[in-house]
Amino acid sequence: MTSGPEGKDVAARVAVRLNAGIIPDATKVSVDGGTVSAVQTVFAGRFQATSQVLRAPAVVTMRPNATSAEAAPASASVESVDVAVSDAAKGAKVDSREPKVSSGRPELTDAAMVVAGGRGVGSEDGFGVIEKTADALGAAVGASRTVTDQHWAPHELQVGQTGKTVAPSLYLAAGISGAIQHRAGMQSSKTIVVVNKDAKAPLFQIADFGVVGDLHAVLPALVDEVAKRKG
């Protein structure tokens, strides 16, 4: 199961029902003989803990983006099951569903790529360049609190200590200085790319790639390049 809020909730219940061992937030799983072992990163990625499930069956939740989906050769068969639903469970009824208005972009917390903007975008219009870049890459959009406080972007997009925690494969931060409150929400991203005009911006310290320059020049160039390669 995915280690998202819903997945964790379901996994815990399943484990209790099955009287099974559970490993949450794993990054790797392997089956050796009959035992399942999984790797978790602990202490902010400083250590890798490998744990075995002693009481089968094993329930494992996987950290989002830790693996990519693979097609497995299997044929599906339909099996009908009788489920008894208690009256108490029928007490609540779903009257209607309203899907969240989709921005057409992936959900911030489980996106594989995130493009985030900070005060450096300069204005609400300026934030548009972040959105364009995200769309070119098929990425989700994130923002620093400064941006959401300024209402340049909606509150749901705030990444950090009092916002969302994300761990995508690629996190592109433009015009974000890298206050610890922001880092707390994105530091476990696999690859961090920083665009900032100030070479001393603290976020460069944890960047895998950095561009010192004006984001309003760098990002449009990136968008063009992506478009060119996509053909």
Add this chain to the structure above:
Amino acid sequence: MMAVRFILGLLLTVVCLGIAGRRLMFLYRLGRTAQPLQGDRRPDTGAAVKAELLEVAGQRKLLRWTVPGVAHFAVFWGFMVLLFTVLEAFGGLVNSRFQIPFFGNWAWFGFVEDLFAMLCVAAIAAFVAIRIKEAPAGLGRRSRFFGSHLGPAWFVLFMIFNVVWTLLAYRGASINAQRVNELAGTPDAPLKFLQGAFASQWFASLFHPLGESTNEILETVLLLLSLAVLLGFTIFVTYSKHLHIFLSIPNVAFARRPRALGALQPVYSGGKKVDFEDPGDDDLMGVGKIEDFTWKGLLDFGTCTECGRCQSQCPAWNTDKPLSPKVLMMTLRDHALAKAPYLLATKEAPEGTEPTGIPEAAATEAEKPLVGPMGDESARVDEHGVSGEGVVPFDMLWSCTTCGACVEQCPVDIEHVDHIVDMRRYQVLMESAFPEEAGIMLRNLEHAGDPWGLGASMRLEWAEPLDFEVRVFGAAGEDQIPDDVDYLYWVGCAGALDDTAKRTARAVATLLHEAGVEFMVLGEGETCTGDPARRMGHEFLFQMLAMQNVETLNEVGAKRIVVTCAHCYNTLANEYPQVGGHYEVVHHTTLLARLVAEKRLTPVARVDASVTYHDPCYLGRHNRIFAAPREVLGAVPGATLTEMPRTRERSFCCGAGGARMWMDETLGTRINQNRADEAIETSASLVTAACPFCITMLSDGVAQRQQEGRAVGVEVTDVAEVLLRSIRPDLADAAAAVPD
């Protein structure tokens, strides 16, 4: 006539005192349904007596607010002296020439009695003026009386006035009826004290023309009237917020001394400390129902005078959030009273039987959860009080920064912060209900030992730019802190990991180095002290971190510790003794002030700047360190200190305490903005504080204004950095803090 007087008076007294007594008995029984006091919490008699003298008799806390304070002082002492007058009136029931032995022979005694009675009247006039001036009708939420029961408050003033004038009028009639003035000077002159009772004499001259027999009737009528008013008032008091006139005495006696700030109490269940390593199955983890408070808690709620001093200072209330400590106390009291029949029936039902006779209303009240659910749309805190699915709305509980401004102000020593944290404990430990964002911080504390989840390996980076070597424990193979080390330097999570706070950490290290103070750090051996977990109510995590740190500190033989964070200071100094860690802890401002005073640090370079200083709650109010940071700033040539209007004991919170730092602030306006604006108003170019969290908060507020093109050139920095600039202006850190 005397017989009528006596019988009616007696009847009145018995009935009224009976009703009042029954009410008090009921309140006492209600108190007995609550939890016992925390086991080791017994009042220290000396401190309690001192507090009664200072706070009840001396009205110290009230007098901090000059006008209402003086008025209350007058009413309090007026009433105390009035008790003699009341005694005389009761005596008058039996003998119309009753006088208090000894005093009764002195005319000046009557004068003093009337003087204090008039003081009462003057004070009532002042209270009327205050209540009109500060009426919620005009000021709305800004009024400290917003949300208080206004009708009963006016009624109380009216009744005090009635008690006074009826007593004086009775005495006036008595003067005529007993011919006090005519017989004065003769050997059997009656009621001599009334000769000097000037106000009563005024009534006497008013009634004199009516003749002696009318005055005799008037004497009886007025006596009975005054007693009826007084006894009626007594009954009313036992049913109202005015109960404080009785309850404040035990409440002050049983209050935490010196004040209910600083350390939080551990979790207690049934009067015993809960052992988190092996908790009992039935142990209460915090307060989930009104009866889970101790009886002292219920006494607090009952004692609240609804004066609103706490509300006027509360940062949450002042930024339009749904929390007022006063309204919280009132709400809990109202709930306790509404649930009381249920509680008494359940508690007093014989073993093994179902409680009976619970009124419908009480049963419904009993079903309400103490704290409402997150996102409760029906939750509201307004002039009609509190509504919502729970007794206390979710956002009311979580808006508190534990700044302690309420506890500081409360004239009857109510312990708001303890109650708020106790309710949070239950929410976190039993219900797992808290603002989501804070969960990340808790997880980080658990996994990485710091709130941001950066991990221990980063804990020495701050020291790299220094031009001298910082001694790290264990680096030279020591297993005990060597004797030549004066202080263990506890850098703290912010100091080690947050870029701005790292600058402060370096400034303090450099200054200690310059002064020749030997210090050592633990490096990777440090973890968060657990303050945010504890103030959020996650006592379990706090205990874990605290025990781990105490183990480390005891192992290395730490004795003297210097810290740069107000929260670390509070936890290490005040809370670690609860888990077996006893150290001498100093805050860096105290140590720096001492080093400057001892001339081991001599500020030379001028720092020409106007400076303002923000008192961090956990340094000031919670730990009474007000002077040291100001001394440090005062020692810097060129720096001029301008105080903000809300300062020292009345300092306004930055918004970070109580783990609010890790929660989203979406309700009302931002607390940090409010405080930053106040700092900017002083026109200071340097806004200083002495806590990394305050600095983050104030910087954020100042940055917002700079975004709008205001507060140009204003810089937020730690007091230590200002000193550093005066001592080592050559350093980059010192330059970094210069406004440009």
